[in-house]
Amino acid sequence: MKDVTKLILEDGAVQDRRIYWDQDIYEQELEQIFARAWQFLAHESQIPNAGDFITTRMGEDNVIVARQPDGKIKAFINSCPHRGNVVCHADTGNARAFTCAYHGWAFGLDGELATVPLEHDAYYDAIERPRYAMHPVAKVESYKGLVFGTFDAGAPSLRDYLGDMAWYMDTFLDVPGGIELLGPPMKSILNCNWKVPVENFIADGYHVGWAHAAALKAIESPLSPLAGNQAYDVNSGLQVATRGGHGFGVIWDAAAAIHPDGGAYREWLAKRTPIMRERLGEWRSRFYNGHWDASIFPNCSFLYGTNTWKLWLPMGPHNIEVWTWTLVEKDMPAELKQMMVATNMMTFGTAGMLETDDGENMEQCTGSNRGWVTRRGKLYSGMGQVREGVHAELPGIVGKGIVCETSNRGFYRRWAELMSGRSWEEISREPHYAPNREVA
Amino acid sequence: MNAPTQIKTPANPRYVDRDTLFEVERFLIREARMLDEERFREWWQTQLTEDIHYVLPVREIRMRADKKPVGSNPGAFVFNDNYAMLDMRIRRLETGLVWMEDPQNYIRRFVSNIDAAWADVDGEVDAWSNFIVYRNRRQRDETVVWGTKQCRLRKVDGQWKLAGRTILVDQRVVLDKNLYFFL
Numbered sequence: 001m002k003d004v005t006k007l008i009l010e011d012g013a014v015q016d017r018r019i020y021w022d023q024d025i026y027e028q029e030l031e032q033i034f035a036r037a038w039q040f041l042a043h044e045s046q047i048p049n050a051g052d053f054i055t056t057r058m059g060e061d062n063v064i065v066a067r068q069p070d071g072k073i074k075a076f077i078n079s080c081p082h083r084g085n086v087v088c089h090a091d092t093g094n095a096r097a098f099t100c101a102y103h104g105w106a107f108g109l110d111g112e113l114a115t116v117p118l119e120h121d122a123y124y125d126a127i128e129r130p131r132y133a134m135h136p137v138a139k140v141e142s143y144k145g146l147v148f149g150t151f152d153a154g155a156p157s158l159r160d161y162l163g164d165m166a167w168y169m170d171t172f173l174d175v176p177g178g179i180e181l182l183g184p185p186m187k188s189i190l191n192c193n194w195k196v197p198v199e200n201f202i203a204d205g206y207h208v209g210w211a212h213a214a215a216l217k218a219i220e221s222p223l224s225p226l227a228g229n230q231a232y233d234v235n236s237g238l239q240v241a242t243r244g245g246h247g248f249g250v251i252w253d254a255a256a257a258i259h260p261d262g263g264a265y266r267e268w269l270a271k272r273t274p275i276m277r278e279r280l281g282e283w284r285s286r287f288y289n290g291h292w293d294a295s296i297f298p299n300c301s302f303l304y305g306t307n308t309w310k311l312w313l314p315m316g317p318h319n320i321e322v323w324t325w326t327l328v329e330k331d332m333p334a335e336l337k338q339m340m341v342a343t344n345m346m347t348f349g350t351a352g353m354l355e356t357d358d359g360e361n362m363e364q365c366t367g368s369n370r371g372w373v374t375r376r377g378k379l380y381s382g383m384g385q386v387r388e389g390v391h392a393e394l395p396g397i398v399g400k401g402i403v404c405e406t407s408n409r410g411f412y413r414r415w416a417e418l419m420s421g422r423s424w425e426e427i428s429r430e431p432h433y434a435p436n437r438e439v440a
Numbered sequence: 441m442n443a444p445t446q447i448k449t450p451a452n453p454r455y456v457d458r459d460t461l462f463e464v465e466r467f468l469i470r471e472a473r474m475l476d477e478e479r480f481r482e483w484w485q486t487q488l489t490e491d492i493h494y495v496l497p498v499r500e501i502r503m504r505a506d507k508k509p510v511g512s513n514p515g516a517f518v519f520n521d522n523y524a525m526l527d528m529r530i531r532r533l534e535t536g537l538v539w540m541e542d543p544q545n546y547i548r549r550f551v552s553n554i555d556a557a558w559a560d561v562d563g564e565v566d567a568w569s570n571f572i573v574y575r576n577r578r579q580r581d582e583t584v585v586w587g588t589k590q591c592r593l594r595k596v597d598g599q600w601k602l603a604g605r606t607i608l609v610d611q612r613v614v615l616d617k618n619l620y621f622f623l
Binding site: 089090091092093094183184185186187188189190191211213214215217218219227228260321341342345346349350351352353355356357359360363 | 496498499500501502503506516517518519520521525528529531532533535536537538539540612613614615616617618619620
């Protein structure tokens with residue numbers, strides 16, 4: 001295994017550029033991160049009925065996620081254990097069985113081998129069917145409708161894995177009626193390393209005013225003054241890195257800010273806020289009205305408010321697929337849901353006005369590391385490190401302002417922990433990064 | 441005007457006469473050149489009706505037996521634009537602050553297989569065509585998008601205008617970093 005101890009330095013603030021380029025580091029990520037960490041599979045609303053399924057990937061492993069007759073959700077690798085063929089080629093659907101196109105082996109909704117052509121005449125009934133089930137995803141759990149899976153039976157529970165991030169995400173998951181993801185997902189590609197968009201969403205409030213200057217001007221939203229960094233107030237938001245590599249930044253009172261006509265959404269928020277305050281308290285009712293950029297370790301990101309939900313699926317060290325859904329509250333009226341979808345598509349869809357700015361930068365940030373000398377350099381995300389600290393009421397490491405790189409450092413600290421190959425148990429016993437400073 | 445989310449030749453198409461077909465072909469070809477030349481504002485002002493609906497639905501890969509219609513879900517559009525939204529997209533380009541467009545991209549549109557029939561609204565035409573759009577950027581960044589489109593054309597003051605467009609891109613995974621260009 002590659003020694004990764006020198007790749008992330010200064011509590012996550014310095015990254016070796018080889019982590020965005022080298023094939024052997026990428027292979028180690030597939031093994032130490034994507035074969036171990038919990039990854040987003042689906043929202044329960046996508047597969048409401050028995051037999052409903054979607055296909056997705058964990059790392060580069062193809063998986064089927066299927067609703068069982070008893071209502072539970074199972075996931076297994078979408079590859080026939082006979083000769084390896086992909087079994088299901090649809091994005092989604094409803095099935096009673098999954099039948100391989102090569103020799104006709106058929107698997108139940110639970111991935112168990114159900115029928116084998118010529119089982120009697122050619123196998124002489126000697127095949128032990130239970131040995132040839134489709135390889136199961138070891139654990140599948142739902143957190144308030146968000147379904148995740150891990151290949152590692154020894155991984156902590158999903159709730160423990162999400163840790164304090166779950167406490168923050170309850171802000172929008174605990175709304176009456178819950179949430180849903182509207183699709184089908186858009187899919188496109190980027191020639192970038194998978195970590196680049198994750199760090200963009202988890203921490204990068206810095207690029208907003210500059211990279212998105214044109215879009216901010218054109219949209220004429222309350223965020224337009226940010227264009228060209230004309231206006232920035234350090235007290236307009238904060239950033240949080242939670243233990244486990246998750247994190248987000250929030251701009252206060254800006255949930256509806258990117259919507260060209262956010263009136264109906266603002267009314268909705270105003271109506272729901274007293275309920276949320278009652279349920280979750282003052283802080284999280286503030287978060288409910290804020291605009292978030294966020295990532296869940298390793299490769300799921302979202303913008304609460306806008307309301308985009310993203311998966312960055314690795315396809316080698318320099319290529320990803322981008323999958324995009326719209327997150328809405330289930331109880332929103334149909335017209336408001338339509339508006340949420342329209343804004344998400346207009347800003348962060350495949351032809352999105354802001355998505356377009358980001359994709360270009362992500363590709364160029366990756367591609368420059370092709371240079372042998374370039375690749376031996378380091379990158380720096382130390383912004384705000386001298387001011388971050390602990391907060392009396394908020395869990396995690398808290399950084400001041402949305403323009404800050406606190407949660408980027410948290411992401412890379414977790415990356416380094418898992419990449420070292422140490423067990424979950426060992427990692428959890430180690431002392432956490434904890435700046436000895438109180439943040440107001 | 442509501443653009444459909446699927447493209448389908450009607451059962452008994454009333455194909456247009458030769459002169460009309462010629463006008464439709466010229467409209468689509470001249471529009472493509474106008475866009476290649478980045479005359480976006482002129483396109484918006486002179487080629488579109490104010491009730492335009494410009495649609496690019498997301499298609500899913502499904503089994504043939506799965507008959508759920510494409511685009512039935514509100515979340516299934518790359519473009520779902522009206523006149524004002526197209527204006528906003530063009531205003532973004534006009535700010536001069538779109539770094540990925542500077543230096544300029546080379547985009548070349550090819551339109552083919554053009555056919556047209558009278559629509560169910562008097563004096564309106566449905567035109568079908570296939571397209572290839574080639575994009576070359578920076579040093580060696582090269583992508584191609586293939587697809588088909590159905591356009592609703594309406595004659596306003598003696599000039600054809602685009603009142604609706606449904607675009608289907610023949611890629612489930614868009615093999616490009618974005619589709620921020622008009623098709």
